[in-house]
Amino acid sequence: MIAEIIAIGSELLTPFRQDTNSLFLTARLNELGVNVAFKDVVGDTREHLVSVARTALTRSDILIFMGGLGPTEDDLTRECVAEALGLKLRRDPDLVAELYARFAARRITMPENNAQQADVLDGAEVIRNPRGSAPAQWLEGTHDGLARIIILLPGPPWELEPLFKDEFIPRLQKVLPKAHIAARVLKIAMLGESVVDAKAAPIYKQYPDVQTTILAGAGEVQFHLKATADDQEDAEDRVERLAMALEECFQDAVFSSHGETLEEIVALYLQMRGHTIAVAESCTGGLLAQRLTAVSGSSRYFLGGAVVYSNDLKTLFCGVPPLMIAEHGAVSAQVARALAEGIQYETGSSIGVGITGIAGPTGGTEEKPVGLVYVAVVGKAWEPEVVERKFMGDRERIRHWASQQALDMIRRKLI
Amino acid sequence: MIAEIIAIGSELLTPFRQDTNSLFLTARLNELGVNVAFKDVVGDTREHLVSVARTALTRSDILIFMGGLGPTEDDLTRECVAEALGLKLRRDPDLVAELYARFAARRITMPENNAQQADVLDGAEVIRNPRGSAPAQWLEGTHDGLARIIILLPGPPWELEPLFKDEFIPRLQKVLPKAHIAARVLKIAMLGESVVDAKAAPIYKQYPDVQTTILAGAGEVQFHLKATADDQEDAEDRVERLAMALEECFQDAVFSSHGETLEEIVALYLQMRGHTIAVAESCTGGLLAQRLTAVSGSSRYFLGGAVVYSNDLKTLFCGVPPLMIAEHGAVSAQVARALAEGIQYETGSSIGVGITGIAGPTGGTEEKPVGLVYVAVVGKAWEPEVVERKFMGDRERIRHWASQQALDMIRRKLI
Numbered sequence: 001m002i003a004e005i006i007a008i009g010s011e012l013l014t015p016f017r018q019d020t021n022s023l024f025l026t027a028r029l030n031e032l033g034v035n036v037a038f039k040d041v042v043g044d045t046r047e048h049l050v051s052v053a054r055t056a057l058t059r060s061d062i063l064i065f066m067g068g069l070g071p072t073e074d075d076l077t078r079e080c081v082a083e084a085l086g087l088k089l090r091r092d093p094d095l096v097a098e099l100y101a102r103f104a105a106r107r108i109t110m111p112e113n114n115a116q117q118a119d120v121l122d123g124a125e126v127i128r129n130p131r132g133s134a135p136a137q138w139l140e141g142t143h144d145g146l147a148r149i150i151i152l153l154p155g156p157p158w159e160l161e162p163l164f165k166d167e168f169i170p171r172l173q174k175v176l177p178k179a180h181i182a183a184r185v186l187k188i189a190m191l192g193e194s195v196v197d198a199k200a201a202p203i204y205k206q207y208p209d210v211q212t213t214i215l216a217g218a219g220e221v222q223f224h225l226k227a228t229a230d231d232q233e234d235a236e237d238r239v240e241r242l243a244m245a246l247e248e249c250f251q252d253a254v255f256s257s258h259g260e261t262l263e264e265i266v267a268l269y270l271q272m273r274g275h276t277i278a279v280a281e282s283c284t285g286g287l288l289a290q291r292l293t294a295v296s297g298s299s300r301y302f303l304g305g306a307v308v309y310s311n312d313l314k315t316l317f318c319g320v321p322p323l324m325i326a327e328h329g330a331v332s333a334q335v336a337r338a339l340a341e342g343i344q345y346e347t348g349s350s351i352g353v354g355i356t357g358i359a360g361p362t363g364g365t366e367e368k369p370v371g372l373v374y375v376a377v378v379g380k381a382w383e384p385e386v387v388e389r390k391f392m393g394d395r396e397r398i399r400h401w402a403s404q405q406a407l408d409m410i411r412r413k414l415i
Numbered sequence: 416m417i418a419e420i421i422a423i424g425s426e427l428l429t430p431f432r433q434d435t436n437s438l439f440l441t442a443r444l445n446e447l448g449v450n451v452a453f454k455d456v457v458g459d460t461r462e463h464l465v466s467v468a469r470t471a472l473t474r475s476d477i478l479i480f481m482g483g484l485g486p487t488e489d490d491l492t493r494e495c496v497a498e499a500l501g502l503k504l505r506r507d508p509d510l511v512a513e514l515y516a517r518f519a520a521r522r523i524t525m526p527e528n529n530a531q532q533a534d535v536l537d538g539a540e541v542i543r544n545p546r547g548s549a550p551a552q553w554l555e556g557t558h559d560g561l562a563r564i565i566i567l568l569p570g571p572p573w574e575l576e577p578l579f580k581d582e583f584i585p586r587l588q589k590v591l592p593k594a595h596i597a598a599r600v601l602k603i604a605m606l607g608e609s610v611v612d613a614k615a616a617p618i619y620k621q622y623p624d625v626q627t628t629i630l631a632g633a634g635e636v637q638f639h640l641k642a643t644a645d646d647q648e649d650a651e652d653r654v655e656r657l658a659m660a661l662e663e664c665f666q667d668a669v670f671s672s673h674g675e676t677l678e679e680i681v682a683l684y685l686q687m688r689g690h691t692i693a694v695a696e697s698c699t700g701g702l703l704a705q706r707l708t709a710v711s712g713s714s715r716y717f718l719g720g721a722v723v724y725s726n727d728l729k730t731l732f733c734g735v736p737p738l739m740i741a742e743h744g745a746v747s748a749q750v751a752r753a754l755a756e757g758i759q760y761e762t763g764s765s766i767g768v769g770i771t772g773i774a775g776p777t778g779g780t781e782e783k784p785v786g787l788v789y790v791a792v793v794g795k796a797w798e799p800e801v802v803e804r805k806f807m808g809d810r811e812r813i814r815h816w817a818s819q820q821a822l823d824m825i826r827r828k829l830i
Contacts, residue, residue: 285708293700
């Protein structure tokens with residue numbers, strides 16, 4: 001069984017908009033044991049849309065059309081799919097009545113054109129869309145004697161996603177062979193993709209029955225593991241064995257084994273250990289505070305932070321001695337530690353964090369190049385730790401790496 | 416002339432990866448006067464790839480294949496395109512020699528398989544790829560008597576983008592009719608998409624010769640204007656007239672007329688007027704500081720900020736009287752203003768900003784619901800301003816709206 005996802009709308013053929021629904025649909029289809037073999041994007045042009053629908057019917061078992069179900073002349077999905085299938089459209093009288101009622105409730109006369117939203121592929125089941133005016137459709141049909149499942153969905157994600165979850169997954173489960181699929185996500189902090197892959201490849205290659213996808217960002221590498229088997233326990237078991245082998249290899253560099261973000265993990269540990277935290281940031285400019293407070297409920301452990309860009313503020317908010325800045329420079333291990341200790345002292349938090357560095361692209365020197373960052377973490381229960389790092393990339397990437405470094409140091413103190 | 420963009424790679428059919436090259440290619444093709452009519456994504460499967468290539472040949476004038484040019488068995492683009500076109504592949508001896516030399520320079524014996532990277536479509540021009548081992552190809556061919564331009568590009572963006580700009584745009588310009596296209600981007604702050612569209616639609620509908628695309632985010636609506644004409648002056652003129660009409664309609668809600676971000680515009684004005692700024696944030700948790708410091712060179716005007724999550728820190732860093740918090744609550748106009756005045760006083764900045772609110776999803780009450788935000792801006796040269804807003808959406812969206820509100824208030828003070 002293979003699926004084809006067809007996104008319809010001329011705006012998706014501009015440089016500004018992109019289909020993202022297909023990522024959501026692919027994840028859900030994979031969970032049902034269905035692979036996506038083709039994705040297409042086509043504009044609101046009759047001839048083009050019929051061409052895409054015809055081609056898809058020849059090669060895919062499940063066809064999902066998204067968009068083009070609105071009331072305007074540009075909304076051609078219904079009639080083009082009908083044409084490709086050689087089916088008639090019937091105007092559903094109940095749907096017409098509902099459309100008129102919708103408009104009447106708002107004291108507006110419905111434009112005649114809107115009635116086309118009540119057109120249904122002959123033999124299709126209409127599925128009400130509580131979040132919009134365009135209903136979805138489900139058709140178990142045939143093409144040249146081959147069984148085909150045809151799904152029409154509205155384009156907006158807030159309509160498409162709940163509709164697909166609530167209405168289409170149960171219908172697909174009924175007609176598809178039962179799939180036994182297990183999945184796991186492991187996340188690793190502060191190692192480069194090539195280093196991680198060099199260590200991991202000899203391991204995951206021993207598990208050819210587990211599909212392994214590696215994704216890398218600034219300061220984070222993710223393993224997405226997936227296995228299909230004849231029963232669920234077997235699938236779980238396969239994924240589990242590879243996950244354990246990877247965890248053994250990377251030890252405490254693995255910060256998440258079920259997909260949590262680094263800030264969520266840090267939040268969890270801070271609450272579990274009864275800590276409070278405050279941060280003093282220079283080059284990250286508030287990014288660390290923003291990430292720590294992106295987790296709902298963070299006021300329970302996050303007291304606050306200081307963004308100390310100028311030297312005066314480093315002294316004012318964190319008591320960094322001006323002489324120390326003069327002697328070592330604002331970007332130094334000494335100042336990072338003084339920031340961490342100062343913010344801890346000022347706020348009375350149990351953990352203090354200090355970050356100073358050069359995010360670039362300007363401001364670097366031979367001795368202190370762009371990307372040089374010092375991160376300090378101090379706490380009542382342990383020795384202060386200060387690390388020096390040299391990150392690569394542009395301003396945004398260097399700042400993200402630096403905040404990731406800080407979060408990972410906090411995590412390691414708490415595990 | 417219509418183009419079809421075909422992305423090749425099984426990883427692009429997972430829930431984790433997405434083709435983004437096509438956005439870059441679409442922008443460049445549009446500049447040449449070429450519209451993209453179809454985009455396809457297909458995996459590394461011979462039969463599927465040939466199917467996509469065959470279909471594309473029947474309906475599009477320019478076919479751009481991306482990816483699948485590497486040295487492995489999964490890299491099938493060359494042979495599948497050749498099969499669809501009914502052409503032979505010839506192994507280019509110069510390319511083979513270059514591949515061997517590449518490996519020899521690294522003291523590695525080249526695996527036999529790698530020689531397939533030297534396979535060239537019969538009649539195609541080979542275009543060297545200085546950033547990778549897979550060369551690109553350019554073919555002016557025919558299919559069923561119709562002229563077709565076939566382009567093969569490597570998948571990684573850092574290889575594809577410079578290759579396309581340097582090598583393929585000049586070749587396309589030679590064969591395409593000269594296009595005269597002008598484009599402008601207008602950005603509007605703090606108005607909803609529906610409000611903006613209701614006001615703008617009667618205007619842009621008077622300019623049917625200008626293509627208008629509206630994009631909306633939290634606290635920002637963008638107009639992308641594009642016009643094609645017989646000469647460049649005419650195209651510029653059309654875009655300019657619509658841009659002026661829109662600017663007249665939205666007045667000072669337009670913050671950018673050439674695509675700059677709101678933080679870049681604020682940075683520009685702060686420097687132009689010789690101001691310095693400091694911010695005190697509660698619910699945005701450092702986001703405003705982070706956005707202000709995302710602009711390189713921000714240390715010239717950004718002194719620093721305080722992220723004051725706890726009430727104690729509001730008092731400690733910004734001198735907010737505990738009695739004021741007790742009387743009005745931490746989320747109040749009074750406290751927002753006290754934060755702005757406090758951070759201005761403490762840091763000696765010429766502008767101070769205070770934000771307090773409820774980002775949710777928890778913490779809301781009937782009187783002070785999730786989304787309620789107070790933003791205050793104070794400065795030496797004007798009356799303090801405090802606004803109350805109720806933003807919709809999730810935590811991330813509410814925090815973004817709040818930071819956008821603050822940036823827009825600063826901008827309005829300075830224009």
